[in-house]
Amino acid sequence: MQSHPYFMPLLLVAVLTFCYSCYQRLQLVTAGAAENRFDRPGERLAGVFSYAFGQRRVLSRPFGVNHFVLFWAFLLLLVANADFLWQGLFPGSGLSALPEAVRHPLELAFDLVSLLALVSVLVALARRLFFAPSYLGNDYTKPCSGEALLILGMIATLMAAYFLMNAARLAPGSQTWQPVSRAVSFFLQGLPAATLDGVASVSWWAHAIVLLLFLNLLPRSKHMHILTAIPNCYFRNLDHPAVPPREEFQMGNRFGVSGVEQFSWKDLLDSFSCTECGRCQDLCPAHNTGKSLNPRRVVHDVKVNLLEKGGKPLIGPKGDGTSSEESLWDCTTCGACLSVCPVLIEHLPKIVKMRRHLVQEKARFPEELLNLFENMEQRSNPWGIAPSERGKWISVLGERSFKPGETEYLFFVGCAGSFDSRAKQTTLALATTLDRAGISWGILGKDEICCGDSVRRLGNEFVFDKMARDNAAMFRERGVKKIVTACPHCFSTLKNDYRQYGVELEVVHHSELIAQLVGDGRLKAPKKAGQGKVLFHDSCYLGRHNDTYAAPRAVIEAATGGVPGDFERNRENGFCCGAGGGRMWMEEQTGARINHERVKEALKQQPDTICVSCPYCMTMLEDGLKDQGAEKVRVRDIAEVMAEALNDR
Structure with a gap:
């Protein structure tokens, strides 16, 4: 040669x-x-x-x-x-x-x-x-x-x-x-x-x-x-789920992200690592229901904007290099995009950072969120109900205050479990189930405040920061070591987000605790609850965000004697109910309703009961069934199914 x-x-x-x-x-x-x-x-x-x-x-x-x-x-x-x-x-x-x-x-x-x-x-x-x-x-x-x-x-x-x-x-x-x-x-x-x-x-x-x-x-x-894909995998977020970073509220600081230079270097590396395979948009519930959000487009816009050295507004009228405000508010923070990306791009944290800018610097957010933010600031719950009402559900069981050094578990009831009439049925079911197992538990009653999940995902980090600090101080003061909650949003926030505030607690979701009690022989159900055909809907914040899939299914099987059926889209590929990321408190203005799509998917299998493990999912699926004229299908929390089975003994 x-x-x-x-x-x-x-x-x-x-x-x-x-x-x-x-x-x-x-x-x-x-x-x-x-x-x-x-x-x-x-x-x-x-x-x-x-x-x-x-x-x-x-x-x-x-x-x-x-x-x-x-x-x-x-x-x-x-x-x-x-x-x-x-x-x-x-x-x-x-x-x-x-x-x-x-x-x-x-x-x-x-x-x-x-x-x-x-x-x-x-x-x-x-x-x-x-x-x-x-x-x-x-x-x-x-x-x-x-x-x-x-x-x-x-x-x-x-x-x-x-x-x-x-x-x-x-x-x-x-x-x-x-x-x-x-x-x-x-x-x-x-x-x-x-x-x-x-x-x-x-x-x-x-x-x-x-x-x-x-x-x-x-x-x-x-x-x-x-x-860049291999380095991007190396520099991935090791903390699962991808918890938004804290902000420091000091004079002169900027909040959220309005320009590409405010993103972290890893956010920018993400934009060059995107393969544009489309898997994120394929699973995105907002995109699948005709809304403007496309997680792939969000990352693409960051790259285009970066290549123009920030020459375009990052948030504004929809265009190449600019994400529309509407698309940012469409996100349910379900985490589907995070779970499916082959090169571990972090779409969700970018959306939350841009929401922070809109809320905290521009005061631009959907009108229906104004009441939510005011209620959270003034009364520490989404409905603005007096704190004295929080513990009234427990009147049928008697006084159950958490006593430092005596009570094993703090039952963190959450806002839905305390105030929502339907969710309170789940709260009572869980309380009676814990009693049947001989678990020592107590509540904070009127002293309990919201964990802050919704306001954090909506970008109101200032209000979340105050709630997290107050809760962290209360947990330390009262010597709380273990927490059980029936809300995956409370569960994920207390377990993961609060670590940023030095709170290291043993936080369990009620599905995990009940499954453990069944496994230990402390709960024995007759396995015949008459639920008919049962489907289980995976909560995004329990499943994708915290990898908890087996426990709720094990509870249903223990209570009914049969393995629950799955939706066509389940576990890691599950489809959101539409309530996460603060969407619980917002209306869907464009496209099909996410909960309608999920209900239609369920009705194809002609279930008698849809089991859930989240109060938000309960609300969204029940509303969806009513809208579809399928009220005969019951929606039950796993705690209700277990409590009913135990009552049959």
Whole structure:
């Protein structure tokens, strides 16, 4: 093989251009606010092997196998392409200079991997052309966009050029461990030597030019994720769920995010790591019901805005690089986008940060939230009911105040469980169930205040901060060590968010505690509660946000003697009821109602009972069933089902 005199300057220009493009992009990332993502390196490395190299979330869907093959082919062929470039500078060196015992196995591996890569590219192309899922395209990109076709075409060209180049160089009868290239060489038999040299030369240059063009296209396209996805997995949020960061309320501070430079550097790295696969929008309940929110678009807008160096408003009229206020308020904070993203992009925290700006700096939020914020500030509950009413539900059971040093569990009833007439039935059911198991529990009564979940997710961090501080001080003063609650929002907030305030408590959801009591033999139900066909609806804040899926199902099975049925979309892929993220207190102005979509999904299975483990889900599903004229279907909390079964003994 002869040297190529023009190749060295071409390679030098291409590499320098690539490095400069990467520098430009990464310099933009460093403009973000500081954030510590360098702790616990062992866990971070484990995540890289699981999510990046193991393609854990990619493989959760059938077509993910194709991407898995393409990903690993790309990694393995990095060695082959590095050798290709090296030999372009120094012919006869590199792989060709290795002993046959080493060279031949490598040639075999590169040949077979190149074939796998070519097949994967053709499958991906066919998918986009003929049976593309809806989520591959949206309002700013299409399944068969020019960029997508260009990238697939370039990879296919690289593989074809590789095979032609090797095939043209193979002498008849020569020993080689390149079966695919050998097969291609059969089509070149009989050609003059000069023609074969020409085929080899053209193929070599085609491979070289396309490879260098591909290299320089990466940092200037959505395919920069090839360079940033692995680091993005390393710098992932290790705290599950993704709890919003605290704010410091001091004079001169800015609150929330109104421009890309106010995001953290990790938020900005996210924007360059997005593969635009569309999985987040596929699971998003707001997007699925015709609302303006598209989590993929939110991340895309951050990138576009960043590339223009913040030249556009981040929040404003919908446009490329700008997220509309309407779309930000559409979010239910269900966490579906977080749970499905292959490269662990954090959509939800970005939305909450932008909500904070709207609420705390601009005082711009949906009108119906004004009463909520005022009620929370003045009476520490969403309805504005007098605190003295909080403990009235317990009158039928007698005095049950939490006594420091004597009571094992603080029963944190929550606002819904204290004031909502339907949710109070769940509260009583749980209380009587705990009594049957001999659990020592007590309440705070009028001294209990809201945990602050809704106001935090809605962006009113100032009110949440006050509530969290007051609750933290009360827990310390009264010596609270263990908390049980029937509300997943209280559960998640007390367990996860309050750690930012130095509160380290054993917080359990009632499904976990009841399941444990059943397992310990302290609760024995007759397993015949007459519920008929039972479906279980997963609460987002219990399931996706806290990985609790088995406990509520175990409670239902213990109470009824049968495994509950599942919605078509369940567990990690469950569909929100529509009440999270403060949406419980807002109206749905556009598209279909989320709770209607969930109820319709349930009614396809003709259930007799829908079981829930959340007071918000209870309200939304009952309202949805009424709107659909299906009041005959009952909605029961798991505590009610267990209490009824225990009463049958």
